[in-house]
Amino acid sequence: MIIGIPKEIKNNENRVAITPAGVTILNNAGHRVLVEKDAGIGSGFTNEDYRLTGAEIVDQASELWHASEMIMKVKEPLASEYGYFRPGLILFTYLHLAAEPALAKALQDDKVVSIAYETIAVNRTLPLLTPMSEVAGRMSIQIGAQYLQKSNGGQGILLAGVPGVSRGKVSIIGGGVVGTNAAKMAIGLGAEVTIIDLSADRLRQLDDIFGSQIQTLISNPFNIAKAVSEADLLIGAVLIPGAKAPRLVTEDMVKTMKPGSVIVDVAIDQGGIVETIDKVTTHDNPVFVKHGVLHYSVANMPGAVPRTSTIALTNVTVPYALQIANQGVVQAVTNSGALQSGVNTANGSITCAAVASALGTAFTPFDEALEQHTAAS
Numbered sequence: 001m002i003i004g005i006p007k008e009i010k011n012n013e014n015r016v017a018i019t020p021a022g023v024t025i026l027n028n029a030g031h032r033v034l035v036e037k038d039a040g041i042g043s044g045f046t047n048e049d050y051r052l053t054g055a056e057i058v059d060q061a062s063e064l065w066h067a068s069e070m071i072m073k074v075k076e077p078l079a080s081e082y083g084y085f086r087p088g089l090i091l092f093t094y095l096h097l098a099a100e101p102a103l104a105k106a107l108q109d110d111k112v113v114s115i116a117y118e119t120i121a122v123n124r125t126l127p128l129l130t131p132m133s134e135v136a137g138r139m140s141i142q143i144g145a146q147y148l149q150k151s152n153g154g155q156g157i158l159l160a161g162v163p164g165v166s167r168g169k170v171s172i173i174g175g176g177v178v179g180t181n182a183a184k185m186a187i188g189l190g191a192e193v194t195i196i197d198l199s200a201d202r203l204r205q206l207d208d209i210f211g212s213q214i215q216t217l218i219s220n221p222f223n224i225a226k227a228v229s230e231a232d233l234l235i236g237a238v239l240i241p242g243a244k245a246p247r248l249v250t251e252d253m254v255k256t257m258k259p260g261s262v263i264v265d266v267a268i269d270q271g272g273i274v275e276t277i278d279k280v281t282t283h284d285n286p287v288f289v290k291h292g293v294l295h296y297s298v299a300n301m302p303g304a305v306p307r308t309s310t311i312a313l314t315n316v317t318v319p320y321a322l323q324i325a326n327q328g329v330v331q332a333v334t335n336s337g338a339l340q341s342g343v344n345t346a347n348g349s350i351t352c353a354a355v356a357s358a359l360g361t362a363f364t365p366f367d368e369a370l371e372q373h374t375a376a377s
C-alpha cells in the first residue's frame with residue numbers, strides 16, 4: 001500500500017504521524033511511505049532521517065494526497081484539505097467528529113473511509129488516545145500553574161504554597177487518563193486535589209492509587225458546583241467516547257470562582273465541559289477571560305511538546321496502520337474489533353454509533369455500509 005504522511009497545518013501543530021522507526025516497519029512489510037517535505041522538522045526528524053529509512057520525500061501536499069491510498073495524520077483535516085478527499089481514500093487520524101460536523105459531512109460526501117484514533121477501543125480502553133491524554137493531563141497542571149501567576153493574568157498563587165501559607169486547590173472533573181495524569185502532577189507540586197467522576201468504581205481505583213493525597217467525589221451537579229467554586233485551577237477531563245462532551249460546568253458555577261482562577265478544559269476536542277467556553281483557542285493565543293476567570297481551550301495541547309508526543313503517538317498507531325496496509329482496509333476492519341470501533345465514516349455513511357448520535361444523523365454499521373456500496377456499484 002502507498003501511505004502518505006502530510007505535514008500538519010493546524011496552528012502550532014508540530015507533531016507528525018510517523019517517525020523514521022515507523023517508516024522502517026512499514027517499509028520492511030513491503031509498503032511505500034511518502035512523507036511531505038519537512039513534515040518531521042517540528043518533532044526533530046529531518047528529511048534525510050526519513051530518506052535513510054526508505055521513505056520518499058514529496059514536495060507538495062497535493063501531490064502526496066493524490067498519490068496515497070492511505071493518509072496518516074495527527075490532527076483532523078482542516079477545510080483547506082477537504083479538496084483532497086476522494087472515494088475510497090483511507091484516512092487514519094484523530095477526527096473528533098462530534099465537534100466537527102462540517103468535516104463529517106465532507107468525509108461522507110466524498111465517501112472517505114475514515115478511522116479515528118480516538119474511537120479505537122480495546123477492552124473498554126482507548127489505546128490510541130491514551131498516550132496523548134497522558135501528555136495533555138500532565139501539561140494541564142503546568143499550564144494552569146503558569147496562568148495562575150500574576151504576570152500572566154492569574155490570582156498570583158503558587159499551587160504548592162509555602163510553610164505557613166495555604167496550598168492551591170485543583171479540581172479535576174473526569175478521573176480517566178487525563179484526570180489521573182493531571183492528579184499525579186498536581187500532587188507532585190503539592191496542591192490540594194479533588195477528583196470527580198461518574199463511576200464509583202473509578203473513584204475506588206483512584207483512592208487505591210492516591211490514598212489520602214486526593215479527595216474523591218461522585219459526579220453530580222451539587223458536588224461539581226462545590227468543587228468549581230473552591231478551585232484555583234479547574235481541569236475538564238470528561239469523555240464519553242465518540243460523543244459530544246456533556247456541559248457539566250455551568251456559567252453560574254464559573255461566576256462563583258475567584259477572579260484570576262484558571263480553567264483548562266482538556267475535553268475541548270469533544271466540545272468541552274464548560275458552558276463559558278464557546279471557542280477552541282490556539283497555542284498562539286491560548287487564553288481568554290470571562291467573569292474574571294482565565295479559560296484555556298486548546299484542542300491540540302500535545303502539539304506543544306512534539307518530540308515526546310510524536311514518539312508516544314506513533315508507538316501505538318503504527319501497528320494498526322500495518323494491519324490496514326497488510327490486509328487492506330475491508331479485511332483489516334472485518335478481522336479487528338478494535339479497528340471496527342475506529343471507523344467513523346465509510347461509503348458516505350456514519351459508521352460509529354456515538355458520532356452519529358452526536359451529529360443527529362443515521363448510524364450504519366460498517367458491514368452494511370459496505371453492502372450498500374456493493375449493491376450500488
Ligand SMILES: NC(=O)C1=CN([C@@H]2O[C@H](COP(=O)(O)OP(=O)(O)OC[C@H]3O[C@@H](n4cnc5c(N)ncnc54)[C@H](O)[C@@H]3O)[C@@H](O)[C@H]2O)C=CC1
Pocket residue numbers: 118129130132133134136173174175176177178179196197198199202219237238239240246248265266267268269270298299300301302
Ligand atoms: N485538548 C487536547 O489537546 C487533548 C484532549 N484530550 C481529551 O481529553 C478528554 C479526556 O480523555 P481521557 O482522559 O483519555 O478519557 P477517559 O475515558 O480515560 O476518561 C474520561 C473519564 O470521564 C468520566 N466521566 C464520564 N462522564 C462523566 C461525568 N458526567 N462526570 C464526571 N466524569 C465523567 C469517565 O468515567 C472517565 O473516567 C477527551 O475528550 C480527550 O479526547 C486528550 C488528549 C489531548
Ligand SMILES: CC(=O)C(=O)O
Pocket residue numbers: 075094118129132133269299300301302303
Ligand atoms: C487527542 C488529540 O486530539 C490530540 O492529541 O491532539
